[in-house]
Amino acid sequence: MGSVCILDYGSGNVKSVFNLFSTIAKHIVISNDPEEIRQATHIVLPGVGAFSAAMRKIRERLPMEVLEQAVLSDKKPFLGICVGMQVLATRGMEFGEYLGLGWIGGSVEKVNSKHFPLPHIGWNKTSCKRDSPLLAGLGDDPDFYFVHSYAFRLENEQHMLAITSYGEEFCSVVQRENIYGVQFHPEKSQRTGIKLVKNFLSLS
């Protein structure tokens, strides 16, 4: 089923992501090594924590040229998880304004949760907005596990695959070509998370 490279820039949940992927994929590494990124068929960027800290560590620790070659030129399927999804944006507004990777147009802003407390923590419904192989076989509104306070505001609605409601509706799954991002944690979402990862690994 291909070989997976999970990027590790020092964000906490890499081990849980690895544990889930290893129930499905055979060849799987946690690595930032250019050679591993070149050889991988699928690339995963996990993440917890603040946008600016994540971006700083990504620039410090990941071989950006090799990664951009793999994702933007070779079009390898890429999955960003939680903050790993948020950094795909043009900019993030947590603790000031910071540049993101800019792979999908938009900005990351605080969820307007109204009277609900932030962070948004727990199982919530994800409503699919358009058909996608990533969400195939999950039904119309699968539950996923969320932990976050900020969300991705897209410039182009075409990139929105699913939304979730918490005080307001926010984008919980994004896609532009081979680049996918999920605001929730598939590695904590049991059956639905496993199914989503299986779908991701069958992309080519």
Add this chain to the structure above:
Amino acid sequence: MKKKRLIPVLLLRNGWLVQSKQFRRYQNLGNPTSAVKRLSEWASDELIYLDISRDDSYDMRRDDLGHPNRHSIFEIIEDVSKVAFMPITVGGRIRTLQEIEKRLSLGADKVALNTVAIEAPQFVETAAKEFGSQCIVISIDVKRQDETLLVMGRGGKQPTAYAPEDWAKTVEQLGAGEILLNSIDRDGMKNGYDLELLNRVTGAIKIPVIACGGVGEWAHFAEALEQTDVDAVAAANIFHYSDQSVFLAKKYLFDRGLNVRRPDLLEI
């Protein structure tokens, strides 16, 4: 809308999974890791793991269970996070930032603090700033003294000066993300949650409250979800005796129209 959660609590005492009655009597139930795998397959929403050991010995004392002997809470967390793809909270005997960090790095998502919060409340703030409020759960054990509800420390043995709702408010202000609210009087008694306690605490704070202590039948879960504003219902003993227990409890709540995740048997 966010779902209400159903959470099995696993009590670990010197390497054994145990059940407890009023924080005083304990009975061994078996291997903690195989129990977790079973609970995961039955669609729990989260797991709470409380280490109530008296010393540092985690010897499982037998090796005929198909698992290697486990000697520390750390090895147990590591094992558990390989089979349970859901949020895991680990509590018990945590006193320093390093002890929190170690549990998180091995696969825990949140830690539950109890006695350390009572003895050094500023530690709650320090921990929340370091790791984020979302991973700091404050576990509150409450006992009735005459007609007064009182927060107890040191595994239910040491009375404090706090009423539960005041203590909950204090830790919320210090940055706690969640409250695990346990009634010592109801623990292991199977006569249902202390609803008055739940209402008093949920009425005082905004952060989620997890109800614990007293569940003897599925209807007790529904009672708390229907009559109080708790965010989650937890139990320990009741889940360990019947096949597919969490699934059946979840199905009961779902069929009753409560806002819980659809019950599902996880097949990997």
